[in-house]
Amino acid sequence: MTDTVIVLFSRDLRVHDHPALAAACERARHVIPLFVADPAIPSGNRGGFLVECLADLRGSLRERGGELVVRHGDSVAETMRLAEETRAQAVYAGLDVSTFARRRQRRLAEECERLRMDFLVFPGLTVVPPDALRPTGGGDHYRVFTPYLRAWVRQPRREVLKAPGAVHVPGGLRAGKLPEPGREPYELFRGGETVGRRRMEQWLRHCVDDYAEGHDDMAGNRTSRLSPYLRFGCVSPLELEALARDVGDAGAARDVGEIEEEGEGRRGADEFVRQLCWRDFFYQVTRAFPRINRDDYRPRGHEWRDDDHAAQAWKEGMTGVPIVDAGMRQLLTEGWMHNRARLIVGSFLVRRLGVDWRVGADHFFDLLLDGDVANNYGNWQWVAGTGNDTRPNRLVNHIRQAKRYDPDGEYVRRHVPELDAVPTRRIHEPWRLPSGVPGYPAPLVPMG
Ligand SMILES: Cc1cc2nc3c(=O)[nH]c(=O)nc-3n(C[C@H](O)[C@H](O)[C@H](O)COP(=O)(O)OP(=O)(O)OC[C@H]3O[C@@H](n4cnc5c(N)ncnc54)[C@H](O)[C@@H]3O)c2cc1C
Numbered sequence: 001m002t003d004t005v006i007v008l009f010s011r012d013l014r015v016h017d018h019p020a021l022a023a024a025c026e027r028a029r030h031v032i033p034l035f036v037a038d039p040a041i042p043s044g045n046r047g048g049f050l051v052e053c054l055a056d057l058r059g060s061l062r063e064r065g066g067e068l069v070v071r072h073g074d075s076v077a078e079t080m081r082l083a084e085e086t087r088a089q090a091v092y093a094g095l096d097v098s099t100f101a102r103r104r105q106r107r108l109a110e111e112c113e114r115l116r117m118d119f120l121v122f123p124g125l126t127v128v129p130p131d132a133l134r135p136t137g138g139g140d141h142y143r144v145f146t147p148y149l150r151a152w153v154r155q156p157r158r159e160v161l162k163a164p165g166a167v168h169v170p171g172g173l174r175a176g177k178l179p180e181p182g183r184e185p186y187e188l189f190r191g192g193e194t195v196g197r198r199r200m201e202q203w204l205r206h207c208v209d210d211y212a213e214g215h216d217d218m219a220g221n222r223t224s225r226l227s228p229y230l231r232f233g234c235v236s237p238l239e240l241e242a243l244a245r246d247v248g249d250a251g252a253a254r255d256v257g258e259i260e261e262e263g264e265g266r267r268g269a270d271e272f273v274r275q276l277c278w279r280d281f282f283y284q285v286t287r288a289f290p291r292i293n294r295d296d297y298r299p300r301g302h303e304w305r306d307d308d309h310a311a312q313a314w315k316e317g318m319t320g321v322p323i324v325d326a327g328m329r330q331l332l333t334e335g336w337m338h339n340r341a342r343l344i345v346g347s348f349l350v351r352r353l354g355v356d357w358r359v360g361a362d363h364f365f366d367l368l369l370d371g372d373v374a375n376n377y378g379n380w381q382w383v384a385g386t387g388n389d390t391r392p393n394r395l396v397n398h399i400r401q402a403k404r405y406d407p408d409g410e411y412v413r414r415h416v417p418e419l420d421a422v423p424t425r426r427i428h429e430p431w432r433l434p435s436g437v438p439g440y441p442a443p444l445v446p447m448g
């Protein structure tokens with residue numbers, strides 16, 4: 001048996017279904033759960049959420065007799081310093097795919113080798129590991145979603161792991177202070193595995209059946225809002241998928257029993273699992289194309305307009321197009337935005353204003369609680385037509401989308417209170433807005 005193993009946490013802030021932690025607890029006499037607050041990864045808007053995740057993780061480890069050791073500085077240097085201090089024999093970490101994470105992983109591997117320590121990387125970031133599937137026709141990753149989905153569904157899953165019963169840390173270790181939050185957490189999203197698991201359980205028990213019908217209803221709160229918890233690994237995507245499949249199976253059985261026409265129970269869970277596959281899809285793209293946040297995945301010779309004024313109006317939710325402004329203001333106030341709104345505001349910036357997708361994507365990345373390289377930039381390139389969309393010239397008609405997905409204008413009124421008293425028909429057709437709604441601008445571009 002190994003004596004001491006360091007488990008380096010980063011965006012896997014949980015004790016349930018944590019392969020690196022489970023392996024360390026099984027193989028080593030002493031385990032040191034470690035988080036390094038690295039100034040090279042500014043947490044920005046996500047800071048408050050992150051600190052709550054860390055506090056919760058620390059609490060869960062303490063309940064098991066353990067501790068979350070926190071250090072501040074360069075993550076590799078701090079990990080190796082602690083390894084030398086404690087004479088650890090191995091460092092275990094979770095796999096990640098961004099350029100920064102891979103550089104850190106490479107440096108850790110080199111340092112561990114230099115000190116004759118083991119360095120092991122474990123799955124847990126996705127349902128199916130990003131390097132597990134290869135297209136039959138060749139290539140190192142899937143470029144198109146549907147064939148990926150087909151292979152993904154068939155791929156065997158690893159076992160979902162229980163939280164360890166006990167975590168034995170060596171004596172005499174300084175726990176270290178949690179990082180400063182930077183900004184207060186958002187009211188709607190409190191960080192941590194405890195809250196995340198509660199949300200997951202409630203979602204699966206009461207809401208997922210309705211997902212196929214409800215996920216595009218912009219005013220209804222009918223998506224899981226689990227993305228920040230997946231982003232920080234408070235919830236295991238594999239466990240979430242397994243539980244959703246169980247709900248789907250139960251729903252299918254119920255649908256047959258009650259002879260429901262649409263088979264909602266099955267459809268809701270299936271559609272939800274399909275979204276988790278989108279998440280995995282972008283991780284495997286990013287693994288193969290780590291510059292996804294800078295370079296066009298499929299360059300198409302776009303010439304973007306330099307228009308700071310338009311970009312600023314878009315960021316502030318002051319374009320004069322209510323459905324766009326509502327989405328952008330939801331982002332400002334909640335640190336989250338409905339998926340349909342992300343598609344609408346993204347395509348408005350890129351297609352109607354002609355502004356570079358990187359401007360929008362960087363803004364999203366700064367503000368979103370769920371902002372991560374693979375999903376944010378992968379989706380933005382999809383919207384801009386430079387990514388994985390098989391119909392890169394697809395146009396989103398903002399007016400039609402508003403009428404269809406916010407038919408009563410409720411989403412708009414909630415986020416753009418200036419329009420509270422304006423009839424829905426006018427909200428949907430911005431060129432009909434009465435001039436002089438106090439404080440609300442005329443549309444930035446000709447509409448109609
Ligand atoms: C321009 C743009 C930028 C985006 N940026 C991000 C981002 O930074 N981080 C992020 O997690 N998602 C991003 N998405 C995807 C999607 O909008 C969010 O995952 C979703 O809105 C989160 O809300 P939810 O948890 O209620 O989702 P649900 O509808 O409940 O879906 C469940 C989970 O499936 C995954 N998922 C759903 N849709 C997608 C998708 N299109 N791509 C990848 N995964 C998906 C998410 O993990 C989500 O939590 C972006 C989409 C667009 C169009």
